[in-house]
Amino acid sequence: MLLQRAAVLLLLTAIPLDAQSTLTIVAPAAPGGGWDQTARVMQRVLAELEPGTNVQVDNVPGAAGTIGLARFVQSERGNPDALLVTGLVMVSGVITNASPVSLSEATPIARLTGETEVIVVPAASPHRTLRDLVDAFTQDPGSVSWGGGSAGGTDDLLVRLLAEQLGLPASRVNYIAFSGGGAALAAVLGGQVTAAVSGYGEFAGQIAARQLRPLAISAAERIPTIDAPTLRESGIALDLANWRAIVAPPGLSDAEHDALIARVTRMATSEGWKNTLAQNGWDDLFLAGAGFRQFLLAEQARVEAVLQRLSRADPTAPTPVALAITPATVPTLTMAVFGVLIASLIVSRVRSRVPVATQEAPGLNMAMMLGLALLLQPALMLTAGFIIASTVTFAVTATAWRGVRPAIATVARDAAVGGAFATIIYFVFTSGLGVSLPAFVLLSSFVVLP
Amino acid sequence: MGDLGTGFVVALQPINLLWGLAGVTLGTAVGVLPGIGPALTVALLLPVTYGLDPTAALIMFAGIYYGAMYGGSTTSILLNTPGESATIVTAIDGHQMARNGRAGAALATAAIGSFVAGTLATLALSVTAPVMVRMALAFGSAEYFALMLLAFVMVTTVLGGAGARLAGWVSLFLGLALGSIGIDGLSGQARFTLGVPYLLDGIDPVIVAIGLFAVGETLWVVSRGPDQDQVLPVRGSRWMTADEWRRSWKPWLRGTAIGFPMGALPAGGAELPTLISYAVEKRLAARPEQFGHGAIEAVAGPEAANNASAAGTLVPLLTLGLPTSATAAVLLAAFQQFGLQPGPLLFAHEPKLVWGLIASLYVGNVMLLVLNLPLVGLWVKLLSIPRPWLYGGILVMASLGAYSVHRSAGDLLLLAAIGAIGFGLRRINAPIAPVMIGLILGPAAEQHLRRTLAISQGDWSVFLTRPLAASLLGVAVAIVLLAVVRADRERRSAKLRRP
Numbered sequence: 001m002l003l004q005r006a007a008v009l010l011l012l013t014a015i016p017l018d019a020q021s022t023l024t025i026v027a028p029a030a031p032g033g034g035w036d037q038t039a040r041v042m043q044r045v046l047a048e049l050e051p052g053t054n055v056q057v058d059n060v061p062g063a064a065g066t067i068g069l070a071r072f073v074q075s076e077r078g079n080p081d082a083l084l085v086t087g088l089v090m091v092s093g094v095i096t097n098a099s100p101v102s103l104s105e106a107t108p109i110a111r112l113t114g115e116t117e118v119i120v121v122p123a124a125s126p127h128r129t130l131r132d133l134v135d136a137f138t139q140d141p142g143s144v145s146w147g148g149g150s151a152g153g154t155d156d157l158l159v160r161l162l163a164e165q166l167g168l169p170a171s172r173v174n175y176i177a178f179s180g181g182g183a184a185l186a187a188v189l190g191g192q193v194t195a196a197v198s199g200y201g202e203f204a205g206q207i208a209a210r211q212l213r214p215l216a217i218s219a220a221e222r223i224p225t226i227d228a229p230t231l232r233e234s235g236i237a238l239d240l241a242n243w244r245a246i247v248a249p250p251g252l253s254d255a256e257h258d259a260l261i262a263r264v265t266r267m268a269t270s271e272g273w274k275n276t277l278a279q280n281g282w283d284d285l286f287l288a289g290a291g292f293r294q295f296l297l298a299e300q301a302r303v304e305a306v307l308q309r310l311s312r313a314d315p316t317a318p319t320p321v322a323l324a325i326t327p328a329t330v331p332t333l334t335m336a337v338f339g340v341l342i343a344s345l346i347v348s349r350v351r352s353r354v355p356v357a358t359q360e361a362p363g364l365n366m367a368m369m370l371g372l373a374l375l376l377q378p379a380l381m382l383t384a385g386f387i388i389a390s391t392v393t394f395a396v397t398a399t400a401w402r403g404v405r406p407a408i409a410t411v412a413r414d415a416a417v418g419g420a421f422a423t424i425i426y427f428v429f430t431s432g433l434g435v436s437l438p439a440f441v442l443l444s445s446f447v448v449l450p
Numbered sequence: 451m452g453d454l455g456t457g458f459v460v461a462l463q464p465i466n467l468l469w470g471l472a473g474v475t476l477g478t479a480v481g482v483l484p485g486i487g488p489a490l491t492v493a494l495l496l497p498v499t500y501g502l503d504p505t506a507a508l509i510m511f512a513g514i515y516y517g518a519m520y521g522g523s524t525t526s527i528l529l530n531t532p533g534e535s536a537t538i539v540t541a542i543d544g545h546q547m548a549r550n551g552r553a554g555a556a557l558a559t560a561a562i563g564s565f566v567a568g569t570l571a572t573l574a575l576s577v578t579a580p581v582m583v584r585m586a587l588a589f590g591s592a593e594y595f596a597l598m599l600l601a602f603v604m605v606t607t608v609l610g611g612a613g614a615r616l617a618g619w620v621s622l623f624l625g626l627a628l629g630s631i632g633i634d635g636l637s638g639q640a641r642f643t644l645g646v647p648y649l650l651d652g653i654d655p656v657i658v659a660i661g662l663f664a665v666g667e668t669l670w671v672v673s674r675g676p677d678q679d680q681v682l683p684v685r686g687s688r689w690m691t692a693d694e695w696r697r698s699w700k701p702w703l704r705g706t707a708i709g710f711p712m713g714a715l716p717a718g719g720a721e722l723p724t725l726i727s728y729a730v731e732k733r734l735a736a737r738p739e740q741f742g743h744g745a746i747e748a749v750a751g752p753e754a755a756n757n758a759s760a761a762g763t764l765v766p767l768l769t770l771g772l773p774t775s776a777t778a779a780v781l782l783a784a785f786q787q788f789g790l791q792p793g794p795l796l797f798a799h800e801p802k803l804v805w806g807l808i809a810s811l812y813v814g815n816v817m818l819l820v821l822n823l824p825l826v827g828l829w830v831k832l833l834s835i836p837r838p839w840l841y842g843g844i845l846v847m848a849s850l851g852a853y854s855v856h857r858s859a860g861d862l863l864l865l866a867a868i869g870a871i872g873f874g875l876r877r878i879n880a881p882i883a884p885v886m887i888g889l890i891l892g893p894a895a896e897q898h899l900r901r902t903l904a905i906s907q908g909d910w911s912v913f914l915t916r917p918l919a920a921s922l923l924g925v926a927v928a929i930v931l932l933a934v935v936r937a938d939r940e941r942r943s944a945k946l947r948r949p
Contacts, residue, residue, distance in 0.1 A: 027789070036789055059789045060651075067633045070650040075856045099633075100640055100650060145905045176904050186795055192590040192905065325903060330896045331630035331641050338623040345616045345878070367673035367873065374665065374866040377849060378859040386853075390846040397845045398838035400672045418842055425850060429498065437853070 022054045024076070026084045028068020029149070034115065034199040035065065035085040037280065038244050042083075045272045046263075064093020064150035070101040076249040080256035083109065083264075087244035089153035091296075092303045096152025106247040107257060108296055110264050110288035113277060114243045115199045116219035117158050118228065120212040122191050130215040130234040133195055134166065141172035147184040147193035151177040154242045155184075155197040157303075158218055160310050165236050170310050188212065199242050200226065201280040225281055243285055245292065261288050366400040386437040387422045394418025454576050457805025461813050466509050470810045473510035474817045477517020481524070482829045484531050485671060485844055488518040489777040489886070490663035493656050494851035496780075496787055504788035505803045509810040511784055512764075515777055516568060516814050519720065519757045520822045523560035524829050527553060527749070528682050536720030536756040539728045539748070546744035548682045555690045559698045559746055560753040561822040566699075567706040567754035568815040571761030574710050576808055579797070582769035586794040589770070591905065592912050595898035596922035598891050601716035601772060602626075602884070603926045607933040608722055609881035615937050617880035624871070625888025628653045630896070648860050655783050655890050657852050659776070661865045662882050664848035666872020668841045673873070676837070690746075698750040701731050705754025712755075713762025716774040716887075720756040727755035761811065768792050768804060772891075776883040779890045 023046065027039035036059060043055045060068035069090060076082040084106060094103055119130065127133040137144040141163070148155030156177065160170045176193050178184040185203065188196035189211060196203070196212075206212040214228035220239040222230055231238045248260050267273055268286045277284055287295060361367070373396040380389040398414040399406045430437055460466060480486045492511050499507045522534030527544035540560065547556040589597070606618040631642045632652025643649040690698065705727045712723035731751040732741045741748050766772040771792040773779040785792050790800065797804050822829070852865040875882060906912040914920050 040789070057789060059786065063633050067651065070633060071856075074648070074651070075858055142907045174904065174907060176901055178901075186793065187590070187901075190587055190590055325900060327634040327641065330899070331627075334623060334626045334630055334892070335642070338620070338627045341616065341620045341623055345620055348616060361673040361877070362675040363673045367669045370672055371669055371866065371870050371873070374845070374849075374869060375863065377866065378862040381849070381853065381862060382859050386850070390849065393845050393849060394839075394842035397668060397672075397842040401676060401838040401841050403672070403675050414838065414842065417839055418846070421839075421843055422846055425846065429850065429854070437850070438859075 022056060022081060023050075024056045024058055024079075024082045026058045026060055026068055026072050026076075026082065028060050028065035028072070028084065028086070028090070034202055034242070034244060035087065035089075037201060038085050038113065041273070041276045041280075042085075042246075042267060045267050045270055045276070048272055049267060049270060050263075063097055063099075064153045065090040066093050066097055066099040066101065069094070069099070069103065069106070073101050073105045073250060078251040079249050080252055080260065082249050083260070084247050084249075085244060086247050087154075088242050088299065088303070089149060089155075091299050092154060092157055092307065093150055093152040095300075095304055095307055096156075103247070103296070103300070105250050107250060107252055107260075108289075108293045109246045109248050109257075109260055110268065111243055111245040111285050111292050111295060112264075112268060114241050114283040114285040115201060115281070116217045116223060116226070117154060117197060117240060117242055118200045118203055118207075118217050118226075119158075119195055119197050119215045120188065120203050120207065121195045121215060122188055123211055123213055124191070125194070125213065127195070127215070128213075130229070130231075130236075133215055134162075134234075134236075136194075137163075138166055138168065141168050142174050144195065145174045145176050145193040147176045147178060147187045147196040148198055149178065149184065151175065153177075154199075154240065157306070158197055158238075158240050161238055161240065161306075162231075162236065164310060165238050201282060204281060223281070241283075245296075264288065363400070363403045366403050370396060370400040381438050387419070387426050389438075390422035390425070391415055391419040394421060453580070453801060453805045454809060456802060457807070457809030458812075460505060460802050460806030461509065461809035466506055466806065466810065467813065469506040469510040470513050470814050471817055473513020474517040474520075474814045474821060476510075477514035477519075478521035478818065478821055478829060479517075479832060480514065481518035481521020481534055481537075482832050483835075483840065484525055484529075485664075485667055485841060487534055487663060487777070488515045489659055489780045490848075491518075492777065492780045492784060493659040493663070494847055496656050496784055497851060497854040499784075499787075504790060505806050507788065508781075508784065508803065508807050511781055512807055512811060513814045513817075515760055515781070516757070516811060517818055517821075518777075519568075519760050520561060520564050520818045521829065522756075523564070523749075523753050524557060524822070524826060525833065527556045527560065528830060529833060534720075534756075536724060536759075537753070538721065539724045539752040542728075542742060543745050543748035545682075546742070547746065547749065550744045552744065552746075553682060555694050555746065556749050557826050558690050558823060559694065559750045561819060561826075563698065563702040563705065563750045563754040564757040564822070565815055565819040566702045567709060568757040568761065568818070569812065570703075570706045571710045571713075571758035572808065572811045572815065575761045575764055575811070578714075578765055579769055579804075579808070582765060583794045583797045586769050588918070589794075590916075591898040591901040592916050592919040593922065594770075595895055595902055596913065596919040596926070597770065597772060598895040598898065600922050600926040600929075601774065601887060601891060602895075603929050604716045605774070605887050606881075606884045607929055609883055615933060617875075617878050618884060620878070621875060621880045621882065622884035622888045624875075625885035625890075626892040628658065628885075629889045629892035652893075653864070653889070654855055654861070655779070655886065656855055657861050657864055658868050658889055659780050659783075659886060660848050660852050661868025662872035662875075662885060663776075664844050665865060665869025666876060666882070668845055669869060669873035670876040671841060673877075694746050697746050701727070701747045701751035702754040704730060704734075705751040706758040708751075709755035709758025710762040713759030713774070714765040715762075716766070716772065720759040720775070723755040723759045724752035727751040764808075764811075768796065768807075769794060773887060776886045779883075779886040782890060 025039040025042055027036040029035040039057045043057050046053060046055045060071055065086065068084065072084045086103065090103055121127050121133065146159045156175050159173055159175055163170055163173050178187065184196050184198060185206065187193050200217065203212055207214050216231050216234050217223065217226055217228050218240045219230055246264055265288055377389055377393055380392060395411060395415040395418050399411055426437060476491065477488060480488060480491045491514050518534055519536060522532060522537035523540045523544065526532045526537040526541035527548050530541055530545040532538045532541045544556045547553065602622055606622045609618055631649055633640050633650055640650055708727050709723040728748055728751060731747040732738050735741065735745065735747050763775050763778045766774055767778045767781060771782065773782045782792065790796060849862055849865065852861050855861060872882065902912060913923055
């Protein structure tokens with residue numbers, strides 16, 4: 001125990017020494033949503049706590065965060081300086097969408113916040129109370145459109161659970177998915193959807209400005225700072241809390257894993273973080289390490305059970321109204337038209353005896369050689385490093401441009417200029433701008449082996 | 451105007467002035483250098499500006515866009531190779547003026563015209579943007595879908611000129627097809643990923659931009675063999691004569707009036723307004739026979755038009771999130787990288803950023819006038835970089851940019867493949883901008899379509915019953931029909947001419 005603490009302490013003191021390190025926080029949703037807000041608050045608090053660290057937020061929206069998850073698990077594998085914001089939405093989204101990548105592939109770090117969901121209508125809406133909205137919904141479920149985050153996320157889940165409580169099949173719910181609460185905001189403000197569901201923080205500004213009317217919150221008990229009844233107070237036996245958490249990429253060593261937990265713990269217990277939680281109306285649900293891992297497994301099981309129950313109670317599935325055209329319709333049509341266009345382009349050029357390519361190309365062979373060299377470049381980049389690969393690219397391009405059988409001296413001069421250019425660029429971008437580029441393998445092995 | 455005042459407070463902060471200066475300088479440089487343009491430069495800078503303050507980065511990017519419009523004319527005039535696609539027309543008479551020893555006057559009318567047009571058009575942007583924002587709030591998914599469809603149709607028919615109409619559609623659908631690869635944003639289903647995990651994430655527009663513009667262009671230049679253009683020295687007076695002033699100011703104003711609205715329309719950027727300006731000036735000129743032999747009006751008008759169109763492009767980009775040119779498409783990706791979604795809500799949520807950006811354009815125009823008139827000699831030196839090294843450097847920067855997006859060598863393979871496609875498109879004379887517009891707007895258009903139908907419960911008639919959506923769609927259909935009719939007429943007259 002003491003040893004562990006000492007290790008954590010050592011790691012903490014080691015972090016500030018690593019000046020100009022970059023931490024990337026991926027928010028797998030569009031700007032303005034709860035995950036985006038979480039990432040940006042983390043960015044601000046971490047920047048105060050670790051002045052030497054450059055904290056970046058990367059938005060990868062779509063599909064209940066599963067697009068961001070897929071990218072994160074693949075391209076950040078083994079990177080100890082990357083974090084992904086996740087939460088109940090993703091747990092549910094992975095199951096609903098039968099996502100090709102699972103959340104259990106990432107390394108759990110900590111649960112951070114909890115938040116109540118809120119049901120809102122635009123200020124001009126005829127629905128004054130939840131009862132009004134529910135009555136309209138029960139009479140003609142299709143006429144009430146619900147805006148919210150990705151299909152299968154917490155927002156969608158809340159609407160479907162509400163429908164279940166009202167005795168309506170989930171397939172009758174007209175749920176319009178947006179990539180995050182921020183994107184749904186414009187739609188509800190513009191009156192494009194009847195009502196919207198999201199985390200309270202995402203709508204808090206517009207509720208305060210009286211542009212949106214909160215009809216009910218999903219918390220179990222009334223929240224003093226929010227002027228809206230709970231669902232239970234409105235006579236619907238339902239409560240649902242959203243939670244948000246942070247995970248790291250797969251393939252980390254134990255030390256790297258512990259260091260990240262220590263960093264996030266320090267952030268989540270800081271003054272700045274707690275102040276922001278209060279401001280945004282988020283509950284502090286901090287839980288790190290093994291406890292969070294168990295919680296995650298329990299949530300996955302619980303959500304899976306709820307989703308199964310919802311789809312069982314739904315005999316008419318899978319024909320939800322929301323998919324008048326399936327996800328495959330537009331892409332298939334696009335590809336088909338593209339194929340037809342290419343075919344007719346070739347046919348028309350052949351028939352009118354115009355060559356398919358309309359211009360003279362004396363250097364076509366050279367262009368092909370250059371294209372081939374570019375295809376081989378990735379392999380060279382990974383083995384020989386950026387400088388050598390770029391020198392080769394530079395020299396080949398210059399030679400190809402000259403378009404004549406190259407004299408050795410000319411190629412040597414091109415390579416020398418290219419080498420100098422690549423070296424300058426390498427150091428400007430790695431040391432100056434903090435971009436990591438593949439190093440010269442031979443050089444680094446020389447340095448390692450004295 | 452209070453908003454614009456706040457904007458100036460932001461834009462005049464020393465740090466933002468510095469980024470603005472960096473942007474316009476870089477922009478002028480890439481404008482001068484053939485082979486690199488603003489779209490490519492912004493795409494290359496995206497991965498390394500993650501950590502920057504969004505306002506500073508966007509001020510720099512907008513400076514690059516404006517700067518390239520100024521710099522392109524220098525190359526057109528002195529080298530007869532357009533530095534930018536927007537300055538192709540300038541090369542016709544500008545280069546003739548340089549041969550006649552009036553290079554100084556040509557450069558001056560281009561720079562001053564750019565300044566006048568840039569400033570007036572930025573003023574027009576400041577006035578129209580708030581009006582557009584109020585209109586844009588009434589836009590629902592149906593209207594956005596109709597607007598995007600109109601953008602597809604217009605960009606394609608306008609840029610797919612005579613003999614390349616089919617090729618324009620090939621470009622557009624290539625972009626749409628690339629855009630549909632990856633996980634669907636609404637349902638989470640993987641589409642066209644062929645079981646390759648790399649493709650789940652979709653095709654990154656930044657890599658496509660770098661591939662099409664840097665790699666495709668280099669392959670294209672190489673395939674045409676070395677060219678032997680000579681840089682003409684700037685001889686004679688650097689200043690315009692009274693007669694040249696008199697002949698310039700009207701074309702500047704007309705160029706602005708043509709460029710700004712055309713830039714705001716989804717017509718694919720600055721090429722079309724410059725061509726129209728040239729045609730208008732030729733018709734109105736006292737001595738139209740001078741056109742093609744060094745008429746100053748033919749430089750003044752188009753140069754004003756391309757700068758005004760750059761400002762015009764920003765209107766739909768900032769207020770609707772709708773890019774109308776390739777550079778605007780990359781700028782949209784830049785906004786999204788910083789977690790900002792251009793549209794009516796951006797003006798409400800980030801007034802300092804938006805107005806700071808707009809105010810920086812006024813400042814940038816002044817900087818550009820200084821950079822491009824007294825200091826033009828410096829830029830001419832850039833043209834003495836040997837071409838083989840220039841293109842070598844471009845490809846090194848391109849692979850650096852593509853690699854640093856996700857630090858993935860797989861992206862370099864994609865870069866080479868996209869480059870080959872870009873080369874193929876140039877070989878069949880197909881425009882490049884529709885690929886970028888299709889790739890970036892395609893997925894958004896699909897989501898708006900599906901959302902519209904979800905809200906209407908599968909009833910397609912909403913597109914006819916909502917007046918704005920219906921009229922936008924009507925215009926789109928009319929444009930397609932017109933293009934078909936015209937293509938048919940061309941084909942017939944071609945048949946008649948053939949013996």
